[in-house]
Amino acid sequence: MRASKNRAKRGSMHISGAETICTEQQLKQIAQQYIKRALSHSRGNPDEVVITVERITKKPLDIPLLNTRTAKCSSPDKARQLITEFLLGAGVSARAVNAGLKVLYSKKHMRGACIMLSVSGRRAEPDRMRGVRVSRFGMTDSAEKIMTAIPGIKKSNIRTVTEAITLASKTAHHADILAEVCISDDPDYTTGYAASKQSGYLRIPCIKQHGDMRGGRVIFVRQDADITAVVDYLEKRPVIVSAKKVRR
Numbered sequence: 001m002r003a004s005k006n007r008a009k010r011g012s013m014h015i016s017g018a019e020t021i022c023t024e025q026q027l028k029q030i031a032q033q034y035i036k037r038a039l040s041h042s043r044g045n046p047d048e049v050v051i052t053v054e055r056i057t058k059k060p061l062d063i064p065l066l067n068t069r070t071a072k073c074s075s076p077d078k079a080r081q082l083i084t085e086f087l088l089g090a091g092v093s094a095r096a097v098n099a100g101l102k103v104l105y106s107k108k109h110m111r112g113a114c115i116m117l118s119v120s121g122r123r124a125e126p127d128r129m130r131g132v133r134v135s136r137f138g139m140t141d142s143a144e145k146i147m148t149a150i151p152g153i154k155k156s157n158i159r160t161v162t163e164a165i166t167l168a169s170k171t172a173h174h175a176d177i178l179a180e181v182c183i184s185d186d187p188d189y190t191t192g193y194a195a196s197k198q199s200g201y202l203r204i205p206c207i208k209q210h211g212d213m214r215g216g217r218v219i220f221v222r223q224d225a226d227i228t229a230v231v232d233y234l235e236k237r238p239v240i241v242s243a244k245k246v247r248r
C-alpha cells in the first residue's frame, strides 16, 4: 500500500506505506487494514491510496530474524554518536558514515532508500529522487510471536517495529550489504534503528526531535558491490523472515 498527497506545486508527498506476503485467503482482511491505516496517519490525509496485489510465483527465500536490542539514547546528538559507532564497527569508513548522516538528516525527502558505497561514501542508487524501495518481504507467525515478547516496545508500536525488523532482516541478509540506518518520516515516531547481520537490529530512541517530518534510510554496501544485483534483491526477491538463529 502506498498513500500520498498530491501537492500541486511540489510534487507528491509520501504519507504511508506497508506491505507483506500473505495467502489469498488473507488478502481482503489485509487490504482493509491497509486502507484504514492510510486514512489515519499522522503525516496527513492522503489524496491517493494505491493497493497493489501481486501473485508470487518464485518460492520465497527463508531468512532469519535479526536479534533486537534497544540502545540508551536521550537525544539526536547521542543518536548520531551511536549510529557512527555502529557503522564503523560494521566496516563502513568514517567518510561514508559522514556522507550517510548527511543524507539521513537532510531536508530533502527521498521516497526510497539511498545506497551508499562503504568506503568512498558515493551514492549508488540508480535514481536519487526515487531511491530504492525494499519490497516483497513477510514474516512467519512464529517470528511475529517473538516480536510481542521483546521488552520495552509499546503495544501500539509493535506493528511498526515488526515491519521495520522484517525489512531490516531482508536487507542485512545480502552478502554485499554491511549495514542499514533508518529514521522514520512519521513526525510522532522518534525511534530509529541501525542494523547489520553481525550486530543485529539496534533500536535507537530519540533519533530525531518529536514533530520532525524528515526521515530516511541509508543502506551501506561493499565498495565493489554489484549494485544492479543488490537493487534487484532488495526490490524483487521475495523473502520470508523466520525465527531461526542468524548464521554469522
Ligand code: PML
Binding pocket: 157, 160, 161, 164, 182, 183, 184, 185, 186, 189, 191, 192, 193, 203, 204
Ligand atoms: C518506518 O517508519 O518505516 C521506520 C520505523 C522504524 C522503527 C524503529 C523501531 O521502533 O524499532
